[in-house]
Amino acid sequence: MNKVLEVKNVKKKLGKREIIKGLTFDVNEGEIFGFLGPNGAGKTTTIRMLVDLIHPDSGEIKILGHDVKKDKVKALENVGAVVENPELYKYLSGRENLMQIARVRKIPKAEVQEIIELVGLKDRINDKVKKYSLGMKQRLGLGASLLGNPKLIILDEPTNGLDPSGIMDFREIVRKAAKERGVAVFISSHILSEVQQICDRVAFINNGVIQSVESMDEDFTTETDTLVISTVNDEETLNILNTIDIVKDSFVAEGKITVQIAAGVTPQLVKVLVEKNVEINEVYKKHEKLEQRYMELVEGGAR
Known part of the structure; x- marks a missing residue:
């Protein structure tokens, strides 16, 4: 390259x-x-x-x-x-x-x-x-x-x-x-x-x-993916997420839904939500390890 x-x-x-x-x-x-x-x-x-x-x-x-x-x-x-x-x-x-x-x-x-x-x-x-x-x-x-x-x-x-x-x-x-x-x-x-x-x-x-x-690809991989999802109706979406088998946990934080799923199944989850007529504004993977590395490297591990 x-x-x-x-x-x-x-x-x-x-x-x-x-x-x-x-x-x-x-x-x-x-x-x-x-x-x-x-x-x-x-x-x-x-x-x-x-x-x-x-x-x-x-x-x-x-x-x-x-x-x-x-x-x-x-x-x-x-x-x-x-x-x-x-x-x-x-x-x-x-x-x-x-x-x-x-x-x-x-x-x-x-x-x-x-x-x-x-x-x-x-x-x-x-x-x-x-x-x-x-x-x-x-x-x-x-x-x-x-x-x-x-x-x-x-x-x-x-x-x-x-x-x-x-x-x-x-x-x-x-x-x-x-x-x-x-x-x-x-x-x-x-x-x-x-x-x-x-x-x-x-x-x-x-x-x-x-x-x-x-x-970002190699050093921040984990067995679990954490997604942040913004939808037209978060409360209704949260209820739907609680019925989906591949979802390990879901909750609202800072005005958006945080979802924990097994690594690599994000496309499958998005497909299910679309099939259930959930109107998605935004979805992205949250690299929690990036936050940990930032704290370790930039702030010495302490807030």
């Missing part, structure tokens, strides 16, 4: 304080890589170095083999980025915003239209951005970052401020970009639930140090 982003022994001081203490990791083509840690762990400083807003004191950052410091133009021409609030011209329409970027980067109109459809904005793309919801602005920002078919997308806390529907939509767009376009995606976040639902691998960072890099 081709390495798109390579970070080797990167260190950075701000003043006399060492913020980043020798980071080493890589992100592959088509991979969604999570950068998980508490606020103040060094995530934003790392992102600023990845896009050459600040320089590392030592170490290397390469994008498709091009050193960001020594060959900035070649390295960054392969990068798109979305931070918490994408910079957009509110007095222009969504299409006009994308066309401004396309003209500068000499991107054909056909590609702009393709991006509009990918991010699900074709019905509102001619509206002024000032009329957009936060979720729509995030979609447009992601669309702008995808123009020119970059090989690396950097997302800094991308779901901040989004409602559950907006988060689901944003997640699906990112997945499509990674799997259909082969884009490497780097997601910085402090939200466990987001990382566990979208990432292929996760780096745990705290105090400027990567504690571990782990695969």
